[in-house]
Ligand SMILES: O=C(O)[C@@H](O)C(=O)CO
């Protein structure tokens with residue numbers, strides 16, 4: 001069975017952020033991920049990891065003005081310096097947290113611009129990020145995101161991401177294959193896992209139930225089957241990554257709500 005990481009931005013909303021590490025460890029997780037660490041000092045986060053025997057498997061580079069609606073700067077002409085400064089900051093955290101993956105969000109297509117016009121900026125920015133990240137053995141991840149959750153997002157499809165990877169041409173750039181987004185935009189998930197996982201260009205998976213982004217056993221997807229496909233393909237191609245549990249627990253911030261909702265995981269990994 002693949003290794004599962006708790007996404008601390010979404011799981012355990014019943015706890016303060018820093019207490020979510022301990023909650024995840026109590027539930028048997030060995031890895032954690034989250035969106036943005038920048039409100040905290042790297043040392044503080046590193047000690048939470050260490051105290052709870054957890055690995056940091058992924059986090060995001062700064063996304064621009066998130067509260068103002070921005071969702072990344074990689075595709076935005078004129079924002080290159082800010083993009084680079086964000087990558088440098090992210091790599092400083094990656095070093096402190098010993099995290100091997102950083103996701104750089106693509107950004108929204110500005111009003112009146114064509115997606116194709118933004119491609120050169122995106123490719124040049126991600127190439128720059130990849131070369132910086134390679135100096136410390138970090139992989140840069142690109143995530144296609146559905147346009148219902150983030151209307152106007154630059155990168156929506158797996159084939160677009162893999163095409164961009166080829167153009168960027170850096171070995172340490174990979175796709176963050178979020179099966180929740182992929183189902184909403186494209187479907188045909190098992191075949192897409194079989195198509196892309198053996199290429200070595202999938203760096204990370206994320207999961208959530210569709211359509212409400214609750215637990216994986218709530219909604220239209222048959223995750224036990226999809227995990228068995230990931231297992232089968234991984235065994236053949238040697239993939240050893242993580243699956244991020246990036247969902248909003250159906251019980252929201254109710255005490256114990258996240259843990260109670262982990263029955264799907266306990267059924268898959270009875271020893272955890
Ligand atoms: O799928 C998501 O929403 C996240 O993985 C992310 O990084 C951007 O919000």
Ligand SMILES: [Mg+2]
Pocket residue numbers: 143178206246
């Ligand atoms: Mg995701």
